Amino acid sequence: MTHIFKRLFNYIRPYWKRIALAMVASSTYGAMDGAFAYLVAPVLEKIFKSKDMVIFSVLPLGIIAIFAIRGLCRYTNDYFMRTAGQLAVQDVRNDIYKRNIFLGLGFFYRQQTGALMSRVLNDVAAMQEGVAVIITSTLRDFIGTIALFGVIFYRNWQLALISFLVIPVTVIPAQLLSKKLKAIARSSQEKLGGISGHLQETFTGIKVIKAFGVEHREIDRFNAANRLYYVWMRKWIKYSNLNSPIMEVITSVGIAAVVWFGGSKVMAGKMSAAEFFSFITAMALVYSPLKRLVQSYNDFQRCVGAAERVFEIIDEEPEIVDAPNAVTLGRVRGEVELKGVSFRFGEEDVLKNVSLSAQRGEVIALVGPSGSGKTTLVSLIMRFYDVNEGAVLVDGHDVRSVSLASLLSQIALVDQETVLFNETVANNIRYGKPDATDAEVEAAARAAFAYDFIMQMPDGFQTNIGDRGVRLSGGQRQRLCIARALIKDAPILILDEATSALDTESEQMVQNALNNLMQNRTVFVIAHRLSTILNADRILVLEKGRIVESGSHQELLEREGLYQKLYNMQFQDGPVELAVGAP
Missing domain, CATH: 3.40.50.300 (P-loop containing nucleotide triphosphate hydrolases)
Known part of the structure; x- marks a missing residue:
């Protein structure tokens, strides 16, 4: 927990001027409670014992002035502390977004989009609430508690010890509950992430949901996720609210002992009624900030649970990074070569010992059944992933030896997903x-x-x-x-199923645009329709992660291999466009 607090503090530190101003106001506010409790005795003695009408006449104005100053100090404290907290959390949100956006595609494929959104929004919001409580209430209540304890010990140290003895006891339930609250807070944030994920899936897939008429099924799924979140929040409410009644019962023992012991001293003439009233006032006032401090501790546990999830993302290391001495590419000719490239996702081999060479201005078409590795191959050229074996070269440079920014500046992508x-x-x-x-x-x-x-x-x-x-x-x-x-x-162009989702009229218009785009560029085309690849310089046929055929359209038809089978599948009912599957 200490390291989490230190990291939070590092975000707060740049706004120390706001915090310093708030601390002055907070100190004044806390000291006013002590001053109020201290002045009770002399004021009462002046009014009721000395019959001082001047003090009596000024007392209402004094009370108003004291509470006006307290109100101004509280506003100043809350405003500057909360804005400092907001600015700190804003920096956290900026950092988590910056870290996310530079992580590799593999990370995003492993994560649910809605869950990631929940960490940026919901978890950071929980952090914001916790930080606001910590830096707003804790300091003020701590100073107020110290000031009131000063009055208590000054008035009567024996009574103070009696009242003080119960305070350590109140810490015990807080400690016992804190670990449980932290675990519950983390789990509840995860369940909230599940709700966000379901919402994201619903809104992006609403057309499919309506087409299949499964609205009620999705409602049931959402209700189940929402119910699960409620179960964890119910646990949080249950345990976080146990502190107050437990503390009140324990402190009532101290109050009862003080009333009995102090009352006995007043009746014995060993303590004035005004001093005893001042003591009781200070003791009554001190338990309120103490209870708020305990509640702040509970809120801090929730903040820590959310912060751990946020810092997990901030600490995630990018899989694709520049080499220490990465070369910055100028404009390249567009020569691309794969040398014995193998790549796997986990234990699954996606590409196996693939080699190819594309010269400047050459159009290379990639075809093959679904899952044959076409999209993975072009992703390696853009260095969305790093190869497990072999090398990808652009103009003779290993893509791992050049800066990622300069590499991507050489490549333009037109994807089947029109983002x-x-x-x-x-x-x-x-x-x-x-x-x-x-x-x-x-x-x-x-x-x-x-x-x-x-x-x-x-x-x-x-x-x-x-x-x-x-x-x-x-x-x-x-x-x-x-x-x-x-x-x-860019000198290198990648077309990933660029016309796969279009009707015939739209495809013709897009194909004309693509013809303009492909001029004087090295082009890799993942083919879905025959019109895209008929005029390719070479067609590479992939199957199970290997290049099994290579040649022109006519050459491949004459070989009577996989390409011809794919061709015949498309033309068995007449001359229609070739569909060779999605990547």
Whole structure:
């Protein structure tokens, strides 16, 4: 727990000026409680014993002034402490996002998207609540407790010892509950992540849910996840609220002993009634901040549970990193070579001893059954993963020896998933080259055959296309992705099933745009339709992670191998486009 607190403190430290100001206000607030309890005795003696009417007349104004100062100090403390906490948690959220976005694809394939979102949002929110409690309430209540204990011991050390003896006893249940609360807090955050994951799946897959009419099934799944979260939160509520009644019972013993012992001293004339009342006032006031300190400890346990989950992600090491002496590539010719490349996911071999060479301007098509390793092969060129054996070379440079940023600047990708952002048309095209001029954006749109439909939109290039380009057709989204790749002007191009989800009319328009994009570039095409690969310089046929055939379209048909089987499967009912499976 100590190391978690230290890490939290490192995030808080940059905002020490706000915290210092809040501490001054907090100290004043806490000291006011002690001053109030201390002044009870002399004021009562002046009024009731000395009959001092001046003090009596000023007393109401004094009470108002004291509470006004306390209120101002509390506001100052809360404002600056909470804003410091908010800024610290903002830094945590920025760090977890930055760390996430630089992690490899393997990490994201192992994690549920909704669960990751929950860590960034829900876990950090739990941290924020805990930090706010810790740095807002703890200091104020601690100073107030110390000031009141000072008054208690000053008034009568014997009574103070009696009242003080019960306080260590109250710590025992807090310690016993703290470990349980921490475990419960962590588990409840995990269950909340499950709810977030289910929501993410539901909203992204709503079309499938409705098409199969399984809304009630999804409702039952969500209700079950929500119920599980409630079970863990019920445990949290159960144990976190045990402290207060236990502490009240224990402290009542101390209060009873003080009342009996102190009352006896007053009746024996060994202590004035005013001093005893001052003592009782201080003792009554001290138990409130003590209870809040115990509650803060419970909140801190929840904060620690959430912080552990957050720091797990922040501490996750990227699988793909630059070598210590990584070379920065200038613009390459576009020569790509794989030498004896093998790659596996866990224990599963995906590619086995694959070798190929692509010259500048050559178009290489990759075909094969589903799961044959096509997408993995091009992913290794982009260094989304590192090979287990062999090497991937670009212009003779091992991709592991060059900086990742300079490598990816040489490659443009048009994927079967048309990923667009909730931004304007222009900014989506400019995504591959943020400093592109309006003229370059327009030229890329024209080359991608997207200019005409863009100009028909309400605000042209400044039209917002909605989440994932929901306001566009499939063909329009794909042409924007092609324009995005065009404006990047990279020497190596990867087309991963770029026309697989389009109708015939849209495919023809997209294919024309692709032809513009492919000029003077080294191109790797993962083929789904025959129109994409007919004119490829070479077609590589993959099966079970190996290249089993290589040649032109006509050469492969004449060999009567796997390629011909795939071809015949598509043409058995007439001359239709070749579908060779998804990667």
